[in-house]
Amino acid sequence: MSEPTRVLGRIEREGDAVAVVFDRHYATTKADLWAACTEPDRLARWFAPVSGDLREGGTFTIHFDDADTPVCRVIRCAPPERLVWEWPVGEVAGLVTVGVATDGDGARLTLRHERLTPAQAPGYAAGWDTYVRSLDAYLRGADGPDWDAMWSALHELYAAASTSGAADPC
Incomplete structure (x- = not known):
C-alpha cells in the first residue's frame, strides 16, 4: 500500500459540533453510484455487510x-x-447524509457525517476517507486499499490537522 499523500475530506467545526465531509467525482452513472451506496450486496464489497431495511423509517445494522x-x-x-441515517455513537446519534448527483461524464458523491465530537472526528474522517477510496477502486473493478494500513496513515494526517486547529486538512 502506498502512503496517502493527502486526505480526501475535510473536518468542519462549529463550536463543539464537528462534521466530516467528502465530495468526490466517480467515473460511473448516478444510478450505479446510488446502487453501490444502497444495495446491501454492493455495500459489502467496499464498505461493510449491511442487513435490514434501507427505506425511510427502517433500521439497518452495519x-x-x-x-x-x-x-x-x-x-x-x-x-x-439522498439517503440520511442516524448512526449511534455512544450516547449521541451521529447523522450521515449521502447525496448522489450527475456530474459531467460521471456522478458525484457528497457524504457528511455530523454530530461528532472533536475527539471522534479524526477517526471517522480516516474511516470515511478509506471507504471513499475503496468505493473508487470497487467501481473501477480494482482492489481496494489495505483498510487498516490506510486508516492508520490517514488517521495520523487528520489527527495532526485537528490538533493544529486546521479545519480543512486538504
Whole structure:
C-alpha cells in the first residue's frame, strides 16, 4: 500500500459540533453510484455487510469486521439522490447524509457525517476517507486499499490537522 499523500475530506467545526465531509467525482452513472451506496450486496464489497431495511423509517445494522454492529435508523430516503441515517455513537446519534448527483461524464458523491465530537472526528474522517477510496477502486473493478494500513496513515494526517486547529486538512 502506498502512503496517502493527502486526505480526501475535510473536518468542519462549529463550536463543539464537528462534521466530516467528502465530495468526490466517480467515473460511473448516478444510478450505479446510488446502487453501490444502497444495495446491501454492493455495500459489502467496499464498505461493510449491511442487513435490514434501507427505506425511510427502517433500521439497518452495519456489520464491521471488528464486531462493531451499529443499528442505524433511516431518516430520509429519496432515491436516487439522498439517503440520511442516524448512526449511534455512544450516547449521541451521529447523522450521515449521502447525496448522489450527475456530474459531467460521471456522478458525484457528497457524504457528511455530523454530530461528532472533536475527539471522534479524526477517526471517522480516516474511516470515511478509506471507504471513499475503496468505493473508487470497487467501481473501477480494482482492489481496494489495505483498510487498516490506510486508516492508520490517514488517521495520523487528520489527527495532526485537528490538533493544529486546521479545519480543512486538504
